[in-house]
Amino acid sequence: MTIEDFQAGFGEEPGYLDYGRVGPLSRAVVEETTAFGLVLERARHGSMDAFGEQDARVRAAAAAVTRFPAEQIVFQPNATQGLMHAMFGLTGTVLLSPDEFPSLPIAAVRAQEALHVVQPAWLETDHGKVTPAGIRDQLEQNVAAVAVSLVDSRTGYLCDLEGIRQVIGDRLLIVDAIQGFGVVDAPWEAADIITTGGQKWCRAGWGTGVLALSERALDRLTPVFSGFTGTEESEPWGYVPPPADGASAYRVSNPDPIAEARFATALEEIDRVGVAEISRAIAERVSLVIELADEFAIPVSSSRDEQERAGIVVLSPPVEQVTLLTASLHNHGVTATTRLGSVRLSVHAATSPETLDMLRAAFVSYATAATY
CATH class of the missing domain: 3.90.1150.10 (Aspartate Aminotransferase, domain 1)
Known part of the structure; x- marks a missing residue:
């Protein structure tokens, strides 16, 4: 393409x-939405199976763009829910700027208020820029994670993920990627947690997003609000099984398959052109x-x-x-x-x-x- x-x-x-x-919305996304809307309208015998295929499709498409394995990606209805999963799942201190888009600091404070196991440490920035040098100078021994925006929504600043990774060592790096996802050729391998939505630069509409987790993140996070679709059982009647061992634990309910199809379509186009x-x-x-x-x-x-x-x-x-x-x-x-x-x-x-x-x-x- x-x-x-x-x-x-x-x-x-x-x-x-x-x-x-x-x-x-992109033209391809509109066409895909219309096609699946017609399938749902008619509900022809056997046609509904296509909806169940969209979860694997969107995870594969997100894997192609992020270079994270598809099994370490889970669909989310928006970027903020991914941030909530990350912050509520953390234990320890998270370093972040109070001037990030409100989704990020609010998620950190809500997790602190509710569970008392995560502690925000407020980063002083260089006129709104979150830089490796600034993080290095304020990185205390007790910091377990650092949270940043890929692109700052107010200043337009593109952060240096590789530089931040070099500074923070093996601490978790949480990236709110919604500003710039799909249009910035970012070094995603430097991140441990990527959360994004598809309604901005990807042109996939509201209700679309993914949460990508590194092996380190899967090992250190706790899936605090994990629903019945976040278990290994398709329908766990009569008992409550533990969360699944992997990214799927961060599902709350069944995803919207048409939203997944929209996001998959957008990501597939992005991957084809590069x-x-x-x-x-x-x-x-x-x-x-x-x-x-x-x-x-x-x-x-x-x-x-x-x-x-x-x-x-x-x-x-x-x-x-x-x-x-x-x-x-x-x-x-x-x-x-x-x-x-x-x-x-x-x-x-x-x-x-x-x-x-x-x-x-x-x-x-x-x-x-x-x-x-």
Whole structure:
């Protein structure tokens, strides 16, 4: 599959620059959803067996992208549930930044409050950047795990997983991968726990996600909220068996097979074209967006270094002009996220020249109004 074939599967209207919030469904995902919806509608004799095949399919697709064995991957309805499994399953101190997306610190604190076996240690960051040096300087002997975001949702910073692994030794490395999963060619082998959802950069819609666990994670985590499908028995009537010995222990109930089919379809496309190829296409478009911002003297607070960025560009105009920039984008049909005094643009592999023209027009309006 070529990058051009992949780009042809984008169907959103021009002006969409908000993949960090949600990615419009890919054409292949829409077609797969429709096909399985028709199967479920008709319920023809023998047709329902296809739903039972989707769990193995999505785990195989996730294995191809993450390079984790399929048997060490379990489907989740969202990234946050994967984080909850990780935090509630830990014993010891977990080092993380309080400025991560709320899913991560809240999961750590809820686990502490409920079980009293995990203790958050709050990492001081370099202007929101979680770096190997920062972790090294604050890594106490009692830290059992370090938790990070692959890409910071506010700063767009792409963390150095390999560098962090070198610093933390054999401690568990937990990665909230949802920002950038499927478009960042990350060294997943450095991680012990990867949790992600498919509704953003993978364009698979809500209700999709996976939790991938290394052998070390499987050995050290406890599957605290493991449901009846998390056992070795298909239907354990009359008694309560222990959790399964493996990643499947982290299942709470039967997964949504149509959601699994959606995510599998998206991941199969990503694997066919190659994450590295997608990443290169995004990098080119991110550079164009940064050049546009520079042309109109709009401060860019996210990193310009390709090694420290993914698909997010963060604009930080003067505080009194944030509303003006947001309004200019809105008036020219550009979809973006404004949060905490900055504007976040999320660029994907098929961001079109027409979208960049719309962004330029918005910047022209902003610059003109700001001048006067």
